[in-house]
Amino acid sequence: MLLCSKFTRAKGLLQATDLCLTEGENSKRFGQITVNLKQLSKHLKLSQTTVSRALNGYPEVSEHTRNRILKAAQDLNYRPNTRAKGLATGRALAIGHVIPVSNQHEMVNPVFGDFIAGAGDSYARAGYDMILTRVPDNEVSRVYHDIKARGNVDGIIVHGPVINDPRISLLSRIGLPFVVHGRSTDVNQPYSWIDVNNRGAFERGTQLLIELGHRRIALLNGLEHMDFAFRRRTGYENALRNNALSVEPDLMRSEEMTEIFGYRSARDMLDREDRPTAFVCSSIITAMGVRRAVHEAGLVLARDVSIVTHDDALSYLENGDDVPIFTALRSSVRSAGSLAADMLLSLIAAPQSGPRTRLLEAELIIGRSTGPAAT
């Protein structure tokens, strides 16, 4: 143990580096410069209670003492230990993001990055930590139980909901506050979610192409067990039906939304006799693949082939500048992340206030990838 006299510099401000830590194995483990509440209160010749109250804004401490305490805390660079605080309060001050990983095709969707960024900014503002866990999708339920029991999180964001997602009833049962990014068709109990109007967006996008005279319109969708993709297909089909056009299975594909998926699908379809004159894509990355195939086939975008795509407004895949490259249904996944986080935080603050929901509308942006169908 370190042995040293008490605070030697009686007058003058005690510098953090001067502190002698006589207790706390932890504090010494890495030779860290850290005061805890006990040391702080001893230094102030006050009780831990008073110091704690002053720091947490409770009223029963005089303004004079509070200022003294705040000053000292600042000078000594005091930060309450999260774990201890969590233990005492029963709150973790952290939010969990559990990202299901399919062991079939485990991909890292760039959308997560932006969503997480948006959410992270909200957490930072609220003083919450974000803890991330990637879990094989067949183990998700076990992990939720774990998370609950291990108590290191106050709430959870549910990513990538599928149709009739079992996680929703599981989390309700467990009693862990959560917000779903997306919705889950066929779940009939109430729950909190934030989602883009995927059906509406794709109906609108398809309608636009139809109005431009396109009759053979392909859909390059995400995996359709995912709820968002299911909804998008519904929107696409609705538009076709509303205009008395037939829904043709060989114009519809559903896969992970990679560039290569867009390329291959478009290459194959454009090779056919009755090739489509337009594509509706679920991702700007897929749309890029389509564009590549279009070029390679010696065709010209907007003249020979039109593309409408969903655009998550990812910063590295910005859809052009003043003039958008692709005609797109834009909805920033990043701001969705931020909103989801805020929603969850307020849900945690007022648990009995019941589920909240928020439907965002995608913005239709006309770019240089659409034009009238060649006659």
Add this chain to the structure above:
Amino acid sequence: MLLCSKFTRAKGLLQATDLCLTEGENSKRFGQITVNLKQLSKHLKLSQTTVSRALNGYPEVSEHTRNRILKAAQDLNYRPNTRAKGLATGRALAIGHVIPVSNQHEMVNPVFGDFIAGAGDSYARAGYDMILTRVPDNEVSRVYHDIKARGNVDGIIVHGPVINDPRISLLSRIGLPFVVHGRSTDVNQPYSWIDVNNRGAFERGTQLLIELGHRRIALLNGLEHMDFAFRRRTGYENALRNNALSVEPDLMRSEEMTEIFGYRSARDMLDREDRPTAFVCSSIITAMGVRRAVHEAGLVLARDVSIVTHDDALSYLENGDDVPIFTALRSSVRSAGSLAADMLLSLIAAPQSGPRTRLLEAELIIGRSTGPAAT
């Protein structure tokens, strides 16, 4: 408070759902189905000590009792509370990823997603949590102090090192174990890092183009205060100089590696009298932008203009399938994440073992974006 008789079913296995929680506000807050050590040991009629030791694999408990305890823990779905465990052991069982956010151009680099995924898988295997924090880059040092004091992580991964990065000496001083993803030129104290041989890779890529007869080779680089970008430029320049070619500033650009950056830069450069015949790109996204400009200018890839690009092997931006689209220097950022995490974990396990380093070599892959310079 809930009042209920002790465990009512004396014989027969107690089901978790039957548990009555007479203590612990936490446990009740969300009506959760959770046993703690105290309840578990009471149920087993053993002391907490024994149960804890049995569960943590200490030798001073008989095999018979251990099995009994393990069985009960399993049945009651016992999970130790992370915060409590952390408080008691002084370890957090979590790793922090602090992602600096420039307030100039705050982008979400898709590379982070893959890196984080790789790291996350390693943490999951080791039973560690990953906690993510996005911080304005001018506040990073404050946040490191905070993190250290609040004690919620055992170590840190440093993202996006710049030249002479102050974070390295700061973290060493604070005494928080860390691994840098990348290196920092001009930092002379030893530290742990994992990096790709960026200089070597770009030298090799540029050399390839030179051997194909290209003389005017443009460099579309990332922001060059970032260490990786600085090294890449060095490699590019080395190759030029080795072949007695001049380094021309107006063929070099340095920005965030977006698609639009690649597009604009290429469009401008291809518009010139003495246009470059080849491009070296720092990102496959930028390379896609270049390709778009090439097409738009009515030129043909590999015949009129060649592209060599760095490829982080992001899953949604796969560089073709059997035949790569771009000739590329490939290095999976995802496996780098996994390796970085492993490195940090072993560093934490054996702190005095000193800094570790690991230099990965990028793989040169010949794709369909390079060809001999037109004569």
Add this chain to the structure above:
DNA sequence: GAATCACTCCAAAGCGCTTTGGATACGTCA
């Protein structure tokens, strides 16, 4: 002058775990 009140402050219990320093029981050996 006693009772009341507001204002400050504090001692101590508790959050759920680990770990120290025994205690107990049972064999073993001289």
Add this chain to the structure above:
DNA sequence: TGACGTATCCAAAGCGCTTTGGAGTGATTC
């Protein structure tokens, strides 16, 4: 038989914080 291990187990003291239930001062009121 007593001394000594050895194998099991336990009570209690932390880890650093919050929070309950007062306690001590003056000032105010009747």
